[in-house]
Amino acid sequence: MTIIAAGTTVPDFVLHRGDGSEFTQQDLLGTTTVLVFYPFAFSPVCTDQLQVYEEALEELREQGAVLYGVSTDATWSQTAFKEKLGITIEQLSDFEPKGAASRAFGAYFEPAGMTNRALVIVGPDGTVAWSHLADSPGDLPGVNLIFDGLSAVTPA
């Protein structure tokens, strides 16, 4: 599966926030969005990833960007994961139909039936500005890559 390419208009998708409400492509408009696709809540690498990304939220806000965690875990599991880590990164669930949104972004790992580890930055116009697919789901992309990618965003 190939990750969605820069310059592509974001496809239609539906994810679910922690309160169960829908999060769709309409929610991306007007703001720079960083979607962090990760395999599993509570897994070791995903734990490391969200803990270190949490440290970058202030800089992201300064750049007008909002970061979300996306996985195929249920909203309840994501909420428990977030609470356990003590982080504030909002979680978006791709639970049912499982992985449909992740597949639309090319961020699904078919061999293991899980979200792949990928980063997608969407500009305020709803167009993908930058994307990154890890060489393997076990590879953790550094915070620095997100900020390198933000330079590709065209301001609204």
Added chain:
Amino acid sequence: MGDLTSAPIAGPRPEDHVRGDGELVIMYADFSCPRCAVAALDLQASGARVVFRHFALKARHPRAVALAHAAEAAGAQGAFWAFHDALFADQGHLDDPHLWARCERFGLDVARFDVDRRRPEVIARVARDLREGMRAGVTATPALLRPAR
């Protein structure tokens, strides 16, 4: 705040905490991290020249950042490495009374220690280390970096 784009790791600087005289290793670590304690022992046994930098994440452990500040405050009294070793040697005792006990064991001025660990420059240094580590791609601890010569 500011820039978190990619940047190479800074080489040894005068203000760095450095120990050993073998191969240069820049270690990004957290005193609450058990794997860091093991790595520190291995590095010391290897005789490596270790530059210690903090990679203390708020979400990693409730004492991670406080311990980094404490080690810097001990360093202000010439006891960084003694504190480093003592923290890694007993990660079951990391609350303030345990830090004060370590201070007393090393003959440090506890009142000064408590003032120093809250100083803006100490807080800024720990934050700087974290930011530099993130810019170099560090994502977890321990991270052992060997800069190109």
